[in-house]
Amino acid sequence: MPDVELHLPLVNSLLERHKGSAGALLPILHDIQERIGYIPDAAVPEIAHALNQSQAEVRGVISFYHDFRTAPPARHILRLCRAESCKSRGAEQLAAQLRERLQLDDHGSSADGSISLRPVYCLGACACSPALELDGRVHARLSAERLDALLDACREDA
Amino acid sequence: MPAFYVSRDSVARAVGAEEVVEALIIHGRGRVVPLVINRTSSRGLYWLEPLLEVDTPQGRFGFGPLTADDVPSVLEALKGEPSAHPLALGLVEELPYLKTQQRLLFARAGITQPLYIDDYLDHGGFEGLKRAVILGGERTATEVFDSGLRGRGGAAFPAGIKWRTVRATEAAQKYIVCNADEGDSGTFADRMLMEGDPFLLIEGMAIAGLCVGATYGYIYVRSEYPDAVAILRNALEIARKNGYLGANVGGSGQAFDMEVRVGAGAYICGEETALLDSLEGKRGIVRAKPPIPALKGLFGQPTLVHNVLTLASVPLILAKGAQFYRDYGMGRSLGTMPFQLAGNVRRGGLVERAFGLTLRELVEDYGGGTASGRPLKAAQVGGPLGAWVPPAQFDTPLDYEAFAGIGAMLGHGGVVVADDTLDMAHMARFAMEFCAEESCGKCTPCRIGSTRGVEVMDRLLAAQDPSGRDEQVIILKDLCDTLQYGSLCALGGMVSFPVASALKHFPADFGLLPSEAEQ
Numbered sequence: 001m002p003d004v005e006l007h008l009p010l011v012n013s014l015l016e017r018h019k020g021s022a023g024a025l026l027p028i029l030h031d032i033q034e035r036i037g038y039i040p041d042a043a044v045p046e047i048a049h050a051l052n053q054s055q056a057e058v059r060g061v062i063s064f065y066h067d068f069r070t071a072p073p074a075r076h077i078l079r080l081c082r083a084e085s086c087k088s089r090g091a092e093q094l095a096a097q098l099r100e101r102l103q104l105d106d107h108g109s110s111a112d113g114s115i116s117l118r119p120v121y122c123l124g125a126c127a128c129s130p131a132l133e134l135d136g137r138v139h140a141r142l143s144a145e146r147l148d149a150l151l152d153a154c155r156e157d158a
Numbered sequence: 159m160p161a162f163y164v165s166r167d168s169v170a171r172a173v174g175a176e177e178v179v180e181a182l183i184i185h186g187r188g189r190v191v192p193l194v195i196n197r198t199s200s201r202g203l204y205w206l207e208p209l210l211e212v213d214t215p216q217g218r219f220g221f222g223p224l225t226a227d228d229v230p231s232v233l234e235a236l237k238g239e240p241s242a243h244p245l246a247l248g249l250v251e252e253l254p255y256l257k258t259q260q261r262l263l264f265a266r267a268g269i270t271q272p273l274y275i276d277d278y279l280d281h282g283g284f285e286g287l288k289r290a291v292i293l294g295g296e297r298t299a300t301e302v303f304d305s306g307l308r309g310r311g312g313a314a315f316p317a318g319i320k321w322r323t324v325r326a327t328e329a330a331q332k333y334i335v336c337n338a339d340e341g342d343s344g345t346f347a348d349r350m351l352m353e354g355d356p357f358l359l360i361e362g363m364a365i366a367g368l369c370v371g372a373t374y375g376y377i378y379v380r381s382e383y384p385d386a387v388a389i390l391r392n393a394l395e396i397a398r399k400n401g402y403l404g405a406n407v408g409g410s411g412q413a414f415d416m417e418v419r420v421g422a423g424a425y426i427c428g429e430e431t432a433l434l435d436s437l438e439g440k441r442g443i444v445r446a447k448p449p450i451p452a453l454k455g456l457f458g459q460p461t462l463v464h465n466v467l468t469l470a471s472v473p474l475i476l477a478k479g480a481q482f483y484r485d486y487g488m489g490r491s492l493g494t495m496p497f498q499l500a501g502n503v504r505r506g507g508l509v510e511r512a513f514g515l516t517l518r519e520l521v522e523d524y525g526g527g528t529a530s531g532r533p534l535k536a537a538q539v540g541g542p543l544g545a546w547v548p549p550a551q552f553d554t555p556l557d558y559e560a561f562a563g564i565g566a567m568l569g570h571g572g573v574v575v576a577d578d579t580l581d582m583a584h585m586a587r588f589a590m591e592f593c594a595e596e597s598c599g600k601c602t603p604c605r606i607g608s609t610r611g612v613e614v615m616d617r618l619l620a621a622q623d624p625s626g627r628d629e630q631v632i633i634l635k636d637l638c639d640t641l642q643y644g645s646l647c648a649l650g651g652m653v654s655f656p657v658a659s660a661l662k663h664f665p666a667d668f669g670l671l672p673s674e675a676e677q
Contacts (some may be wrong), residue, residue, distance in 0.1 A: 013261030024459065025439030030381075030420055051439070064441040065422030067381050083592075084538055084585065088501035088576040089529070100523035121425060121542075121592065122341055123382050124349040125169045126574070127204035127499065127506030136384060 007036055009068040011043045015050040025051060025061055038069040051060055066118075074109040076154045079133045082106075082119040085126035094130055094147055095119075101151055115154050160213035162193060165268065166355055167200035167207075168385040169346070174206040174225060181229035182210075198364070199354025201268030202496075202508030203255060203557035211250055211268075212236060220247035255524055260486060261510045262474055262494045263467060264347075266355050272389055272615045275396050278357045284402065286473030291410040293476075298369040299325055302472060304480035306492030311337055311428075311465030312540065312569040312648070314491075314558045320462055323452040324370040327460040334366045334375035334414075335437065335456060335463045339379060339421050339428040342541025344500040344572030347508060348466040352379065352386035356393035357402075360416075362469035364407050365476060367414035368461055375416030378433050381423055388419045425596040429647045430463045432598055443598045444647045465570070467496065488514035491557040501538075501574035502528045511556075518552035521575055532577040536663065538585075540569025542592055544651035545659035546582060565659065567652070587615040589656040593649060603652025607641045611657065618668060627670060634661070 014031045018024040028047060032039055037060055048055045062068045080098060082091055095106065102110045102117060110115045125131035128140035134150055164170070164179050179195060186193035203209060209222035210232065218422070219240055221232050228245060235243035261267065270277040278284070290298045297641035303318025324332060336359065339346035377534045379387050394416065397403045405415045419437055421427050427436045431445035434456050455461025471493065474585060475483045484492045491513035497520055499506050504526035512518075521527070521537055528534055536546040547554070554560050561568045576585075590611030599605045614637060615676060618630035638654035645651040661668060665675035 023437050025438040026279045026422055026436065027419065030422070057440075061441055065424050067423035081343075084542055084588075085343045085500040085574045087585070087588070088574055088580050110178070120382060120423075121596075123346075124340065124346040125172055126344045126346055126501065126572070127503075127508075128169055128173050128207070129501060129506075130297075131172065138168055140169055140170035148367075 007040050008042060008046065010035055011040075011046050015044055015046060015078070019050070025053075025058070026065075029065075033068060037072050041070065065151050074113050075137055075157075076115045077118070078115050078150075078154075079118045079120035079123075081125070081129070081131045081133075083121040085122070086130040089129040091130045093105065094132075094142060097147060098151075101148075112155075115151070130139065159405050160194075162195045163198050163211040163213075163218065163268075164195060165207065165209065166197035167350065168383075169204060170200050170207040170209070170348075173207050173223070177226040178208045178210060178224050178229060181226035182233075183292075184673060185230050185233055196271055198270060198306065199267050199272050200350060201250065201256065202264060202350060202506040203250075203253070203268075203505075205505045206247065207248075209247075212240070214240075214249075217249045217251055220250040220253075221245045222247060225328060249421055250469060250668040253527070255505060255507070255509075259510050260494050260512050262483075262486070263351070263358075263470055263496055264355075264508060264510050265474075266358075267350065267508070270355070272354050272356055273392055273396065275357060275400055276624065278355075281356055283476065284361055284408065284473075286476035287361050287365055287402065287408045289476045290368060291408050295325060295369045295371065298365065298476065301476055301480045302369075305472055305475040305483040306480075306487070306490070307468065307483065308491070308558070309465060310467035310471070310495070310570065311430075312567070314568070317464065317468055320452050320464070321370055323450075324460045324462045326370070327453055329460050331374070331457075331459045332370060332372035333456045333461040334363050334370070334372045334416070334469075335430075335434065335451075336363060336375065336377040336466055336469055337428065337430060337433055337463055338377050338379040338383075338386070338466045339433060340383070340466070340570070341425040341428045342543075342570055342572050344538065344574035345498050345541060345570045346497050346500070347496040347571065349383050349386055350508060351466055351470055352377075352383070356390050357397060358470045358473060359390070359466055360393060360402065362472040364402060364414050365472050366462055366464070366469060367416075368407060368410055368412050370460075370464065372460075373413050373415070376419060376437055376456070377416065377418045378427070378437060379418055380421045387418055387420055394418065395424070405656075424598075425592075426598045426647075426649060429649065430497070432647075433463070441598070443600050444649075446646060467570075468482050486512035488512070488555065488557050489559055491559065493558065495568070495571050498558065498572045499525045499575070500572060502530055502577045502580070503575040504529045514555045515559045516553050516555050517547060517573070518549075520556065520573060521552065525575060528575060528577040530577045530579070532579060534578060534584070535576045535578045537576065538574040539573050539654065540567045542589060543567075543655055544569050544572075544577075544647060545655040546585070546663060548663040549658070566655065571588055582660040582667040583615070583619060583669075584667075586657045586660040586668075587619075588613060589653050593653040597649060601644070601646040601650060602643035603641050604646070604653075607637055607645075607650065608653065611637055611653070619668075624674065627668075628674060631661070631668075631670065631674060
């Protein structure tokens, strides 16, 4: 498995960095995902060993939290807010627009691998709803036109 | 050229503040005196963001909401008569929205630069810590108790009781945990405070640490707030360098330090015991109480867990005294509350006022009604687990007990406004769907009941005749009861609030006559 050769030295250096820190599993998983883009399967036994836990415990944590991915994401990650404040300002119409343009359900990656789509429940931009987060940057007071423009920009850099 | 001020708040940037700054830099090039642009926190006047402020002899003069294209004309207007510009707002602190507020917690909002510790010190920073060091732990706890401060996260438990409990419990290690997992839609006060005034939270936690005898603290911030995480981490380093954290906090001879931990997208981790499990590196599963965290919390040790706003209220209470604080508010809801106006509202933003103003004043006077201009339908107060309040109840004062009296709750002070196009049956279904998505799965009512709730809602909306609808309404109400009284924590326990209130006040959206919803 190429994962093993590619990522294990990095995973082990991250584990070393968190050695001695109490309750370090979430920080470890965040660090791995930030550097590699997802949590490779090969990392799980290493983490379990370092923390003296069973692999089941580590996998249980990975699957519990919405943020952790076990496969590489698309080039862009788009999270549309679907919570109450954004719904009251038309988030459902924007969600329909996304489904239509990307030919996707609310979760998943577009066929060309350009965009991963996920719902999010609140970005704290509620006074300027509706909002989305694209590659870590929040865009608020969205309109159908602005959403289209953001999608176009994602597609163009292919 | 006088100094300019533009917010660096993440939401100001989400609506174009960065582009405004870039335009200022471009159009300011070649000037004899270069432009000075200070990046402050946000005033919380979000409908005016991006807001540009300029120093004048009378105070800061504002323009907004701006786009980059407006910048040249603003610079031109500043050479002559600024108020002639179509986006001129006049003196910012004279805007009625701001002038009528009682900003205690957000006193520095929009004024100071978040990571400038001298700015913080010049505006009353660390005065509370200084006094706490002089008073000592026992009298600090008494100040907090006497102030009447209650937990701002939603449960409104008297803070002073928690402080005394943790202080009185003997242990080798105690902790301060700040719950910054602000997941409720319609709330953003924690985010604003962490991004805008990080030293205030650090000061509050340091005071708490010294008082209860905790030497270590954690701020658990949701991952949706990356800017808050970065700013807090920076601020911690600065505070440490200046002796406000470390082996000898503020000259007290006592040690206290802390770190920022980041959540991973689980709403349930805003529940304090799930948060503690998450901090321990586990799935965020709710714990049964007792034992309460004040006795057995993080890693089994006595732990003071508070929301951001609760801890951030402490420096002011110490600096000005308990009496100063309790002079604000009504009944048992004392002090001020930063209410957050969101959703379909014309003037969305942060309104810090003493408890007791009415929901109508908040939504109509401050908010200016709906953004769409359509009729107001309802406001959801207190996040996704709060009730939908119809305009007929808008004269209820914003006070913990008054809201409990109408079957609603203040929660974290978020208010989501909706116009007549929002379908309340859809929102009731969404509440159940959200609960199912975010349930930790520990207790059966929430784990099974939330999914059951979605199914019942679907059957109710698909029912073809009155008897079919009646049957589903009875099941839905029964299910709400089971969730409310049988769940382990507030997620399952309060999901009935948005569902039952929507059903009660907006039966037509469910295809029901008022009499059918009443049964």
